[in-house]
Amino acid sequence: MGLIVQKFGGTSVGSIEKILNVAECVRGEKERGNQVVVVVSAMGKSTDQLVNMAKEISEQPNKREMDMLLSTGEQVTIALLSMALNQKGLEAVSFTGWQAGIMTEPVHGNARISKINTDAVQNQLDAGKVVIVAGFQGVTEDGEITTLGRGGSDTTAVALAAALNADKCDIYTDVTGVFTTDPRYVKNARKLLSVSYDEMLELANLGAGVLHPRAVEFAKNYNVRLEVRSSMEKVEGTVIEGEATMEQNLVVRGVAFEDGITRVTVLGLRNSLTSLSTIFTTLAKNHINVDIIIQSTTDEGAANLSFSIHTDDWIPTLNVLENNKEILAYDQLDAENKLAKVSIVGSGMISNPGVAAKMFEVLANSNIPVKMVSTSEIKVSAVVEEKNMLKAVEALHEAFELGQN
């Protein structure tokens, strides 16, 4: 008998019908003789509805009260799922974050889990019950309700799996696993049977939205065996673990891509020593996320700086830079919109210095100009024009032979 943690996201519990489907999925695992803990998100659009109500009251709603409000979303789902299981004759009991002993730091909106008191959950498991836990939420030592921010339910599931020493944590979603690239756009995309934590981390960060990077990091730290699988189709998913056991020989494992990128260029920075940190500190204070950063120095000793942002952030970025022109001490601004980022990912790259070179060769052969580049040990990202994005993805997917088993 094993202990399995299952996590179902908002789409998988988006209607009563889907909740009944999830109940069947839970029953299947239970009938295979396993103990089951289920972590669920709020139903489909319900979080958005709650946020909209809050926004009607205040542009910047009190954060403590926002957590109070949003945490009701998952509480609705756990109650309904537990009713569905009990109706099917399966003993189940639901727990809010505080009831499940999910302790967090005293931060609202984006709290990190500090500890899990598993007694209540373990007692119910020992009594033979399915335990359903509200994802995305926790409680501080002082009894304040907190939420975990984006990817919170994934994190709850992984943290519970770690704390309960579960055999496996299954992340159910609306795709059947992790693919070499987005199958909606590239027909040769192939499902990966296994990826390593680090590869998943890069893929997640690069927009392969099936799993939140934070949850992957948690899984890596506590060595929790994850599987991403479909809540609708009964097929094998993708296992995420220490090493990608099945396909180690492959250097590149996937191609990720993302459009809506803007490159901002700041020309003639007169104080290159301090202005770099000043610019990024100022942008961070204004909640603008910067991705790739490139700096070059001109002959006159002034510096030019380019960085990439989401196009959504372009207007706020412009405002921040213009309002602080004196302090930042630069000559002029420039921006290029309609860009995209294409990345290749694979832990095999660490020992294969030629991979980046091959990527640029493939892009050059396809007549795709590269605007910016960024590399890590297990990925290479190139910023290209949006119109070239899919052409680049297909060429790379083909060149690195990702469509073949």
Place this chain on the structure above:
Amino acid sequence: MGLIVQKFGGTSVGSIEKILNVAECVRGEKERGNQVVVVVSAMGKSTDQLVNMAKEISEQPNKREMDMLLSTGEQVTIALLSMALNQKGLEAVSFTGWQAGIMTEPVHGNARISKINTDAVQNQLDAGKVVIVAGFQGVTEDGEITTLGRGGSDTTAVALAAALNADKCDIYTDVTGVFTTDPRYVKNARKLLSVSYDEMLELANLGAGVLHPRAVEFAKNYNVRLEVRSSMEKVEGTVIEGEATMEQNLVVRGVAFEDGITRVTVLGLRNSLTSLSTIFTTLAKNHINVDIIIQSTTDEGAANLSFSIHTDDWIPTLNVLENNKEILAYDQLDAENKLAKVSIVGSGMISNPGVAAKMFEVLANSNIPVKMVSTSEIKVSAVVEEKNMLKAVEALHEAFELGQN
């Protein structure tokens, strides 16, 4: 500086606009220099929506999970109201039932409050904050979420007022107070400035829906000064306290009425000694509430029994009686529908034996046949035909001079 508990029901918080209006009401009390605790219900129809989702899953949803589900309704309201107050620059903090220390017996769906640990609420009051508490919900010693059933939010407010030793508990509603009779039907209806607990209890039980009888009982036991007032109009409401100080000389204080009554008659009960208790025990087991009961014995020693029920309960009652005909040992059944109950209420009646006589005289003069009668120390109820209900109410309201100050 006083301590005021304010309670706002579902209609008063039914939209964002109404919640902002409630926030103004709270601010008014705060600006008068008082400490304020606010108890709120779920927004308008939100409880119904939650119940409907549960019913889609199960005819009889698991009661524990029903409490888990329904308690989210008030949690949404407390968060939104607290946001609204903070937005207006008034420091506020919201508490769920468990956070506010509302302890209940371990019963789901209809729990009674066993104790209130006021520390958390008192600390926030001492820090100068408005404290907003979710009505209708509590928590058991074991950390299980419970709900208090019908009238639960009124009860939460009164119980908190008692535990905090508040100076007053204001029940805000969509009417301006307690009236001598329903002002929607009788244009001479007059608002009462004060009524006693016992009078309010009878009025509440007789369908004057502004306040739940359970909350009135609680207020009476703990001597909490209640005021029923309007959340929309700034006018004096009705004070409910030990003695009706202002209008003690009036014998009859109000006329209550209710239609949709059915009289059931059971003829030829052969075992009059035991059958009475058997019938009502059987009905109670089937959740059928019986109001007025009349028994008479015939010359042959068999008994005839009449009782009144809500017409909604007629089919279930018929089923219960017919299915148990052998055990109950009766000859035949009879029923009369389209009846109504008209009651006069006033604590002055205790010392005025002529009041009931006057009531029957008034009804007789109006040519209204009386079908059944029931009396208590402070009320007399008569069952009449539905078509005569309002005529009876108006005649009684007139005869007892209730329209005059």
